[in-house]
Amino acid sequence: MNTFNFYNFHHKAIRNLLGQLNVKFGKTDFENQNEIDSLKMSLLKLMALLASHSYIEDNVILPALTSKGVSIPENLNHDHNRLDSIIFKIISAFQTLSSTTAEVKEKGSQLYLLFNQFHGEFLLHMHLEEVDMLPILQEHLNVEETEIVKQQMVNKTPHKLMLDWFLYGLPALSYQNQIELLQPVISNYSAEMMSGVLSVAKKSLSEVEFNKLVIGLNLKVV
Ligand SMILES: [Fe+2]
Numbered sequence: 001m002n003t004f005n006f007y008n009f010h011h012k013a014i015r016n017l018l019g020q021l022n023v024k025f026g027k028t029d030f031e032n033q034n035e036i037d038s039l040k041m042s043l044l045k046l047m048a049l050l051a052s053h054s055y056i057e058d059n060v061i062l063p064a065l066t067s068k069g070v071s072i073p074e075n076l077n078h079d080h081n082r083l084d085s086i087i088f089k090i091i092s093a094f095q096t097l098s099s100t101t102a103e104v105k106e107k108g109s110q111l112y113l114l115f116n117q118f119h120g121e122f123l124l125h126m127h128l129e130e131v132d133m134l135p136i137l138q139e140h141l142n143v144e145e146t147e148i149v150k151q152q153m154v155n156k157t158p159h160k161l162m163l164d165w166f167l168y169g170l171p172a173l174s175y176q177n178q179i180e181l182l183q184p185v186i187s188n189y190s191a192e193m194m195s196g197v198l199s200v201a202k203k204s205l206s207e208v209e210f211n212k213l214v215i216g217l218n219l220k221v222v
């Protein structure tokens with residue numbers, strides 16, 4: 001039986017980012033343009049990561065099953081479009097939001113509620129994928145097919161998003177999972193990419209966690 005968890009890293013990264021963004025949203029002073037702009041940037045980053053994640057699920061993970069004639073549960077088929085439309089609505093509303101407009105506080109509160117709805121629905125979506133889809137993937141894809149999917153997941157992730165996945169994903173993983181994730185990539189990644197990964201690890205982990213990881217990976221850090 002295939003035990004690889006196709007969702008573990010990305011879903012934990014998304015849960016981490018959604019939680020951080022929820023707090024940031026709640027703290028934002030909608031009369032302060034800098035805070036509005038900073039929140040807008042964070043939401044755009046979230047949207048880019050979610051779009052890349054959905055793209056990989058729709059174009060790599062699901063086709064690996066459908067090409068073998070395995071059917072996908074109906075409730076998972078249209079979820080991405082529905083969720084995309086909610087986040088798009090939030091981002092679009094932000095484009096017109098400015099601290100100089102009178103109704104900005106009211107609009108900010110409405111967007112906070114809408115973001116919370118999105119947050120809740122996205123958590124349920126990932127839960128569904130892990131409860132309903134993961135067993136199907138593990139049952140129907142063998143180790144070789146899984147390796148191909150894993151490689152395609154890496155190949156189809158835009159290079160500029162790779163470090164963001166590590167930034168939010170690494171601190172959400174157990175030490176053992178961090179080692180399992182990074183050990184195989186050390187020899188595949190360029191020195192430049194590896195130094196980028198280490199710098200986001202240093203930023204997102206505590207000093208103790210970071211030092212433990214460096215020792216576990218047998219790396220020299222200057
Ligand atoms: Fe999904």
Ligand SMILES: [Fe+2]
Nearest residue numbers: 053057126129
């Ligand atoms: Fe997902």
